[in-house]
Amino acid sequence: MKTIFALSVLILMASLDTIGQKTLREATKGEFLFGVAVNMKQVNGVNPIETELITKEFSAIVPENIMKPQPIHPEENKYKWDDADKFVAFGEKNNLTVTGHCLIWHSQIGKWFFVDENGKDVSPEILKERMRQHINAVVSRYKGRIKGWDVVNEAFEDNGTYRKSKFYQILGKDFIKYAFQFAHEADPNAELYYNDYNVETPAKCDAIVQLVKELKADGCRIDAVGSQAHMHMNSPTLDATETSFKKLKTAGIHILITEWDISILPSPYDGANVSANFDYSREMDPYREGVPEAVQQQWNKRMLDMFGLFLKYSDVIDRVTVWGLTDNGTWLNNFPIRGRKDYPVLFDRNNQRKSVVDGMIKMAENYKSKK
Numbered sequence: 364m365k366t367i368f369a370l371s372v373l374i375l376m377a378s379l380d381t382i383g384q385k386t387l388r389e390a391t392k393g394e395f396l397f398g399v400a401v402n403m404k405q406v407n408g409v410n411p412i413e414t415e416l417i418t419k420e421f422s423a424i425v426p427e428n429i430m431k432p433q434p435i436h437p438e439e440n441k442y443k444w445d446d447a448d449k450f451v452a453f454g455e456k457n458n459l460t461v462t463g464h465c466l467i468w469h470s471q472i473g474k475w476f477f478v479d480e481n482g483k484d485v486s487p488e489i490l491k492e493r494m495r496q497h498i499n500a501v502v503s504r505y506k507g508r509i510k511g512w513d514v515v516n517e518a519f520e521d522n523g524t525y526r527k528s529k530f531y532q533i534l535g536k537d538f539i540k541y542a543f544q545f546a547h548e549a550d551p552n553a554e555l556y557y558n559d560y561n562v563e564t565p566a567k568c569d570a571i572v573q574l575v576k577e578l579k580a581d582g583c584r585i586d587a588v589g590s591q592a593h594m595h596m597n598s599p600t601l602d603a604t605e606t607s608f609k610k611l612k613t614a615g616i617h618i619l620i621t622e623w624d625i626s627i628l629p630s631p632y633d634g635a636n637v638s639a640n641f642d643y644s645r646e647m648d649p650y651r652e653g654v655p656e657a658v659q660q661q662w663n664k665r666m667l668d669m670f671g672l673f674l675k676y677s678d679v680i681d682r683v684t685v686w687g688l689t690d691n692g693t694w695l696n697n698f699p700i701r702g703r704k705d706y707p708v709l710f711d712r713n714n715q716r717k718s719v720v721d722g723m724i725k726m727a728e729n730y731k732s733k734k
């Protein structure tokens with residue numbers, strides 16, 4: 364009797380699953396890859412519910428931190444491959460498209476990269492050679508298994524000038540060209556991307572378009588620009604976002620939405636520069652006990668407006684990746700103010716789909732049916 368009861372419950376659950384709504388992965392199929400940034404706990408399956416959400420709802424993954432220079436190459440000639448190996452294998456096992464993030468970035472990189480044994484800046488030749496070794500080691504280890512790489516991350520300031528990073532100070536803007544050349548040498552079939560935040564800012568967008576033109580003129584492979592899309596409730600506007608898409612599209616550039624989230628909290632700062640940090644106050648953390656319905660509706664609308672725009676430009680947007688699976692794990696709980704409670708992604712603190720997901724699925728289905 365008990366067995367029959369258990370069996371019927373199982374059958375009921377299975378049929379509910381099949382008549383239930385589509386997943387985001389299914390709904391976005393044919394328009395763009397739909398990805399999520401993952402951490403090591405998720406790769407290791409610490410919470411099986413999270414692992415199931417990643418493998419069911421998404422078609423692509425990117426490592427939130429695992430493959431950055433500091434964790435993977437903490438000292439000269441010393442690489443730590445364990446986590447990255449597991450991450451890539453996790454993607455393959457679950458039929459998820461794997462992107463690498465990121466090869467050259469001024470942040471999360473060991474200080475050793477730029478200095479000699481006396482702590483003095485290395486020469487341009489030495490820095491170039493360290494870049495070559497780093498890129499070659501990482502890219503060739505996963506050759507043929509990674510669809511594309513964020514080769515250079517965040518080389519511009521919002522006003523369109525080059526960020527005065529150590530790479531820039533020592534090598535000038537050519538460090539970007541070298542990075543693309545080294546990545547292409549290591550895996551000629553891998554796609555290569557330039558990635559940045561606030562791409563919606565006109566001066567920054569123009570600078571990126573110019574960079575892509577220069578890279579192409581120099582014979583470099585570059586497949587797309589990654590627009591991180593860390594957004595707020597009021598910025599960037601939908602118009603500014605569309606203008607940036609138009610500019611990139613007109614210049615013949617493909618787009619990836621690489622780190623999408625929309626913070627629901629008030630913000631003292633509009634960028635994603637990880638060194639920005641402001642003091643905590645209760646006023647800046649208004650939703651500790653939950654988000655009021657009216658605010659939630661505004662957030663839903665903003666997400667849907669942006670998602671609609673992504674669909675509208677799906678001829679040139681190849682992937683949309685959300686920066687984190689649940690509100691629990693989002694980096695925004697600690698940025699740019701530590702210890703707040705933000706609600707910027709698609710699954711809540713109990714791993715439940717937010718209502719906006721249904722709206723996104725319907726929107727994608729509707730968009731596809733009208734094509």
Ligand code: 9MR
Pocket residue numbers: 427428470471516560591622635636637694
């Ligand atoms: O989400 C990442 C967070 O866990 C790290 O502490 C942080 C450290 O630099 O990097 C975050 O990811 C960043 C990404 O790699 C590049 N664009 C901005 C992202 C948010 O800061």
